[in-house]
Amino acid sequence: MTTGLPAINGDRLWSSLMEMAKIGATAKGGVCRLTLTDLDKQGRELLIDWAAGVGCAHEYDAIGNLFLKRPGRDNALDPVMTGSHLDSQPTGGKFDGVFGVLAGLEVFRTLEEHGLATQAPLELTVWTNEEGSRFSPPMLGSGVFTETFALDWAYGIKDDAGIRVGDELARHGWIGNAIGNHPVAAYFEAHIEQGPVLEAESKTIGVVKGAQGQRWFEITVLGQEAHAGPTPMAMRKDALVCASRIVQAVNAMGFEHAPHACTTCGLIKVIPGSRNVIPGNVWFTVDMRHPDDAELAAMAGELHDVSTRIGQEQKCAVQIDPFWEFHATPFDRGCIDLVRQGADAWGYAHMDIISGAGHDAVYMAGKVPTGMIFVPCENGISHNEMENAKSEDLAAGCQVLLHAVCGKAGLAG
Ligand SMILES: [Zn+2]
Structure with missing residues (x-):
């Protein structure tokens, strides 16, 4: 099939990833950008600036999840959402989470550059505390958003220094809209695989069928x-x-x-x-x-x-x-098909895969049609300062994300 969609700009995606990696950069080439710290705020502010450059307003919900909104032709339609996380492990890498966020930004930039509108609005989301290293459990922002966790309980979680999630959110001014009335038509998340399978099988795209x-x-x-x-x-x-x-x-x-x-x-x-x-x-x-x-x-x-x-x-x-x-979580058939079609349409070698790691997409899958796109990372290494990925693989994952998001939101004629 032909997609009628433009090519994303892989160099621009890569340079944005490298720019974001400077915030919390470690001596060994990784990133330490723990959730709800000042560095986390710097990362989000950089993203907000970038998104404002393509006409996106931003808002927070009550657990500090950040939403960057690109209007559609018909804003009465539920938005198609993509995103991931900007927080890292203490000795984390440049790509875990950040790739999904900046791939979403690159989708917005590509649409803007080519003057393309979608029927449904799009939203790029940065979930709070995906990693769970400073505040446990992980995937706290998406867990509260999907009402898997109670908001007040989440506010009360403390880090090792006794600082509460709720106090950190208030300090940054990130306590926004009430939870529970945010419609989502579908959710897509691009992510590095964080395992060795795609690389070993010489595949560029993992079509994620669900989570362990x-x-x-x-x-x-x-x-x-x-x-x-x-x-x-x-x-x-x-x-x-x-x-x-x-x-x-x-x-x-x-x-x-x-x-x-x-x-x-x-x-x-x-x-x-x-x-x-x-x-x-x-x-x-x-x-x-x-x-x-x-x-x-x-x-x-x-x-x-x-x-x-x-x-x-x-x-x-x-x-x-x-x-x-x-529980083991199967993803939505329609979303899985869109990811696979995107890989086919652009000629990327792909395979079906199950996610071994937890992701915000797993909580989302319990509430809305959800799909994920994996790309290989070097030697399967993640949660490590050595974490690495190839620019062309990341670009391919972003291209498939553009296909899936536009497939769901509909391109305005
Ligand atoms: Zn991640």
């Missing part, structure tokens, strides 16, 4: 603190030894449920944390993922069984607390 289910747990192991010298090995209740065996079991479970399961223990605290004291209390996290909810539920059951057994063997009490979860 995830379950996060916190595990507390209680043993007994004791002196590292006088306490014989056989008489110890060493909470760290017990925890380390559970960590091994969690890792083994990921292999047992291959090829689609992923299991990770990523954060651990040892109390009292002294080199000559047998640890009495260990707290750690478990992240389990699988595209099939039934399989994921089975894995959660196994986690309980294996932890209980290891706790008994090690004479420690083990408590497992569910922290966060969401």
Whole structure:
């Protein structure tokens, strides 16, 4: 098929990405732009400036999600939305999230440059706190927008310094429109894959069919603190030894449920944390993922069984607390088809793929027709200062985004 759509400007997209990457740039070539910090504000202000240059007004909602609005021919129609996030991990890269935002901006710039209007209005959205590293849980802005999380609960979340989300939003002047009355016709998000599959398969575009289910747990192991010298090995209740065996079991479970399961223990605290004291209390996290909810539920059951057994063997009490979860989420058939058609129309090698990471699109998919476009990243590395992607792949992803957004919004004749 022919699209009748112009080519996006890949060089302009790349230079915008490099310009944004200067805000919070790290010595190792990455980005540290934590959510709701002054750097986050600088990034958003740069974007607002750029969007104003193509005639877009901006507004916030009550959780500080930023909306840049490009009017359509018929503004009574619900807007077609695209976006992602500008916040990063503490040692994050230049592309995670930012690509989706600036690809959306490049779509607007291309339409403007060619004097093209869409029937429905378009909106470019920057979601608050996608990363979840400063304030947990992740995807907080899209979670509140879709009413997955209550606004007041979100306001009360604190960072390690005790600063509340609500206070940071107020400090920046980002508490805007009430939640719950913002119509959306469809949502598209372009993102780097954050995994190695597209590169290994020599594909430029991942047509994302949906997202894995995830379950996060916190595990507390209680043993007994004791002196590292006088306490014989056989008489110890060493909470760290017990925890380390559970960590091994969690890792083994990921292999047992291959090829689609992923299991990770990523954060651990040892109390009292002294080199000559047998640890009495260990707290750690478990992240389990699988595209099939039934399989994921089975894995959660196994986690309980294996932890209980290891706790008994090690004479420690083990408590497992569910922290966060969401179901495996299929995306909208029509949106998936538009992404695939866009890749075909522009001659990009593509494949269907399931998202292994959480994205704002996953919450949106529960409310509105949603699609995602993945492009490869170098060696599949993300959440890392080394994160890298090819300019031509990013341009291809942006081109497909233009196709999908215009396909949904309709080009005005
Ligand atoms: Zn991201």
